[in-house]
Amino acid sequence: MSPYSRRDFLKVAGASASIMLMPLSLRAQGASGRVVVIGGGFGGGTTAKYLRLWSPDVEVTLVEPAPTFHSCVMSNLYYPGRIELDFLETPYDGLVSRGVNLVRDRAVGVDTAAHTVTLANGQPLTYDKLVVAPGIDFIFPPGLEDPAAQARVPHAWKNVAVQAPLLRSMLRAMPNGSTFALTIPSPPYRCPPGPYERACMVASYIRRSKPRSKVIVLDANPDIVAKPAIFHHAFDVTHRGFVEYHPNAPVLSVDADSLTVTTAIGSFQAGVLNVIPKQRAGQIAFDAGLVNVNDRWAGVDPQTFESTAAPDVFIVGDANGSSVGKSGHFANSEGKLVAAAIGAQLAGEPENASPMLGNVCYSAITLESASWFTNHLIYRGGAMVPVPASVAEGPPSGSNFERMFAWGRNLWADSLV
Amino acid sequence: MKVLRRWWPLLFVFPVVAVVWAADAQVSGAPVGRALAANCFQCHGTDGRALNGMPSIAGKDATSLYSDMLEYKGSTDYRNIMVPIAHAYADQELWELSLYVASLPEHPDAAEVSDRGEAAEPDDAPVGDVDAGGAE
Numbered sequence: 001m002s003p004y005s006r007r008d009f010l011k012v013a014g015a016s017a018s019i020m021l022m023p024l025s026l027r028a029q030g031a032s033g034r035v036v037v038i039g040g041g042f043g044g045g046t047t048a049k050y051l052r053l054w055s056p057d058v059e060v061t062l063v064e065p066a067p068t069f070h071s072c073v074m075s076n077l078y079y080p081g082r083i084e085l086d087f088l089e090t091p092y093d094g095l096v097s098r099g100v101n102l103v104r105d106r107a108v109g110v111d112t113a114a115h116t117v118t119l120a121n122g123q124p125l126t127y128d129k130l131v132v133a134p135g136i137d138f139i140f141p142p143g144l145e146d147p148a149a150q151a152r153v154p155h156a157w158k159n160v161a162v163q164a165p166l167l168r169s170m171l172r173a174m175p176n177g178s179t180f181a182l183t184i185p186s187p188p189y190r191c192p193p194g195p196y197e198r199a200c201m202v203a204s205y206i207r208r209s210k211p212r213s214k215v216i217v218l219d220a221n222p223d224i225v226a227k228p229a230i231f232h233h234a235f236d237v238t239h240r241g242f243v244e245y246h247p248n249a250p251v252l253s254v255d256a257d258s259l260t261v262t263t264a265i266g267s268f269q270a271g272v273l274n275v276i277p278k279q280r281a282g283q284i285a286f287d288a289g290l291v292n293v294n295d296r297w298a299g300v301d302p303q304t305f306e307s308t309a310a311p312d313v314f315i316v317g318d319a320n321g322s323s324v325g326k327s328g329h330f331a332n333s334e335g336k337l338v339a340a341a342i343g344a345q346l347a348g349e350p351e352n353a354s355p356m357l358g359n360v361c362y363s364a365i366t367l368e369s370a371s372w373f374t375n376h377l378i379y380r381g382g383a384m385v386p387v388p389a390s391v392a393e394g395p396p397s398g399s400n401f402e403r404m405f406a407w408g409r410n411l412w413a414d415s416l417v
Numbered sequence: 418m419k420v421l422r423r424w425w426p427l428l429f430v431f432p433v434v435a436v437v438w439a440a441d442a443q444v445s446g447a448p449v450g451r452a453l454a455a456n457c458f459q460c461h462g463t464d465g466r467a468l469n470g471m472p473s474i475a476g477k478d479a480t481s482l483y484s485d486m487l488e489y490k491g492s493t494d495y496r497n498i499m500v501p502i503a504h505a506y507a508d509q510e511l512w513e514l515s516l517y518v519a520s521l522p523e524h525p526d527a528a529e530v531s532d533r534g535e536a537a538e539p540d541d542a543p544v545g546d547v548d549a550g551g552a553e
Contacts, residue, residue, distance in 0.1 A: 406470025
């Protein structure tokens with residue numbers, strides 16, 4: 001019989017293991033600190049959520065005035081009545097249950113030197129790291145500066161809860177035989193395929209409910225900027241006779257009273273005028289002094305998405321001036337990258353040397369078919385560069401239409417629940 | 418040998434500690450594969466547990482996940498969205514993300530279900546069962 005009992009074995013083993021594991025347990029305590037996130041969209045929501053998941057000792061405060069998130073992704077399906085507004089909603093309860101402090105207010109100022117955020121109610125929040133994820137604001141063309149004019153010519157490109165019902169009510173009230181004019185800005189703008197998808201969805205409604213009407217697409221660009229082969233086929237074949245596409249037509253001015261838009265190729269009078277204006281970073285990025293790319297966007301180091309204008313500030317999603325496309329899926333991916341970068345910095349550990357970003361985007365072509373686009377980017381040589389073999393698009397199909405709903409639901413849940 | 422007789426239990430302890438330490442030391446903080454795998458979660462659910470319409474991947478066998486991804490990567494059938502996605506990653510990265518996904522629990526515990534409000538659906542749940550308003 002062995003001179004050692006089971007108890008002796010456990011004693012030696014336990015002592016050895018606890019000594020060996022001690023650094024691990026110390027390290028596992030990891031990051032701690034206070035992070036404030038401005039904006040509860042795909043980017044800000046994902047950053048807040050994944051900070052709590054991956055760095056549970058970090059205190060996370062999310063500043064968001066809206067009571068509920070409404071997704072721009074898939075919102076074009078609302079115009080032909082394929083979905084209702086509630087389908088696009090995600091409450092913030094999921095983030096709260098993960099331990100995110102939700103502050104239902106608007107951030108009106110940032111002092112990047114003092115590391116404080118001021119809320120509309122006057123209360124200051126202090127931070128160790130700040131995430132600025134306000135999305136976009138607009139550069140309105142002449143004639144649309146006034147809120148009364150904007151109310152007659154909706155963009156429906158943000159603030160879905162208010163803008164989408166406004167635009168759909170106009171579409172439904174439009175007389176049969178009248179035109180729906182849609183203008184598309186030059187990039188960078190939020191969701192490159194989105195305007196073309198909207199044209200398809202409005203056409204899907206018109207051909208059924210107002211067959212003497214049509215959609216006039218006035219594109220500032222020389223050609224369709226996203227999924228061109230798919231959308232040309234959609235306009236020229238699938239929705240033939242219901243969509244009229246005009247390239248090289250940047251908006252010069254708008255007359256909101258007569259619903260007339262003047263472009264570089266002429267003036268168009270419409271029954272419903274949907275102008276998607278040129279875009280810039282959300283206002284708080286300007287107020288915080290973070291905008292340093294073409295006077296429109298907040299510059300970032302593409303490895304960490306840390307601001308190039310102020311330390312300890314990260315810009316996630318559409319507001320940043322990186323080369324990354326402005327999509328909800330990419331904003332989610334950036335949110336995870338930033339959650340990891342902040343966690344590493346707060347724990348005093350090295351950042352990911354070669355982060356990757358992934359993107360998938362489904363676009364509805366009809367009420368029964370959708371196409372997809374996907375691309376990945378990798379950090380190489382100081383920039384986020386495309387991985388060429390990862391760039392592809394899928395032709396419209398019924399199975400893609402069904403997958404689109406699963407994609408949307410999982411994307412919302414991964415970002416905000 | 419007397420020393421060996423006294424300390425032989427360490428022969429069992431060291432390999433375990435070495436594995437745990439190696440796993441931890443690979444990244445000093447973030448587990449290897451986590452950042453890569455997180456790009457699966459938009460579609461396949463947080464920590465690989467998807468809502469209905471997409472397959473969950475959490476807790477699947479690492480070798481089988483890896484061989485599936487290699488098969489996608491070896492394919493030229495770009496009509497399948499997983500083919501271009503697999504092409505984004507080096508083989509080593511596919512192995513690392515497979516290991517990480519395999520390490521995630523397949524089913525959240527009861528507390529996690531109530532925390533997250535929704536439990537994962539089975540892999541074979543129907544696709545696209547939209548509960549929103551229908552066509553006009």
